[in-house]
Amino acid sequence: MARNVEFDEELAISRAMDLFWKKGYTGTSMRDLCEVMGVNASSIYNTIGDKHQLFIRCIKYYTESRMEAARKQLKLIDSPFKAIEKFINASAHAITNEPDSCLAIKTTFELAVSDEQVQKILKKDNDFTYSLILDLVTKALEQKEITISQDKEMLTDFIINHFTGWHESFIIHKDEKRIKKMAKFLIEQLSR
Amino acid sequence: MARNVEFDEELAISRAMDLFWKKGYTGTSMRDLCEVMGVNASSIYNTIGDKHQLFIRCIKYYTESRMEAARKQLKLIDSPFKAIEKFINASAHAITNEPDSCLAIKTTFELAVSDEQVQKILKKDNDFTYSLILDLVTKALEQKEITISQDKEMLTDFIINHFTGWHESFIIHKDEKRIKKMAKFLIEQLSR
């Protein structure tokens, strides 16, 4: 019959993701994508589909990788409050040390308003982080490690909500200290 | 000599701004801009300049209008804490009731990372809001209306920082209640 060798799809998707991350969806051309993926346009259209489908694959890859990493990062920590603390500090560190801002947030503001498919993928990613933190907040409340409020759903939202602003602040002011101070204050507040 | 009539530049800029707001910088074409501005491309290039210069005019118009509005909104309020409370509630209301998310934030994530001119304009806008709230926080601390912390600079950052996340949350979840709860909690925290 016939051949079935293919290019390394995961690697190609990962490289496409990096380019979309840097230049945004609209700002990225198929020609540039072909170049970084090391694959011809024909192959992309035959296997993955058009530019939009390729992008969908890329944010799915991004969010799924993040979810996997978050799961790993937190499951080994015994104290729920320490886990929350670590999550907040890890976020602050990532925000002030990675060259590009979060792809999910960039995509939220570029596409999610007008693209329902993208919005749903990002909502799934948000809901995952939400349930992860909600679980920790619930346990921390039970163990009286958190005392600031008993409304665990609101507290979860409240904690996660800070990160987006930190991204914006760092893009505009490029001042790591400002982010670190807010992170420290947030953690102090939870347990006061 | 010669004529000097011109198209209504402010109106044209305002309409161009609306289109950039909806579609982003890269997503907006000069042809669409000409149409909504009611002006030919030649006229734009002769008076304002190229697409990038036009966009600069639009975000300047956006940020300056916002600064003017914020000044007006807050100067009539006697209690500094009430002014902060009003600012937070007005932000939460705007975020959950305007069709498109904040142009400044969208632009931060689309352009400010790679476009220094844009970054500086947005920094100016941020610094203005910062000094406005810092002034209120300072007075509220003096009058002991705020007790949560004495670090007025950090507190100012901390307050403003919430709004960006609220925008993201509303795009993803479209749930006004979640934003309102966070706003209520934030206000309660400041004065507890």
Add this chain to the structure above:
DNA sequence: CTAATTCTGTAACGTTCGTTATAGAATTAT
């Protein structure tokens, strides 16, 4: 080997992009 099938590279499709040359309409001073 040959035949069948699926991959990839080239090259081009028709559109749309940002931008501009140009000609003529509009306006003002004399």
Add this chain to the structure above:
DNA sequence: ATAATTCTATAACGAACGTTACAGAATTAG
């Protein structure tokens, strides 16, 4: 009115866009 000047409308520029047709290289089954 005439001349001078500045506007706008048309139309097109070359380049880049997303996408695809097609030929031939590569692979596998018989």
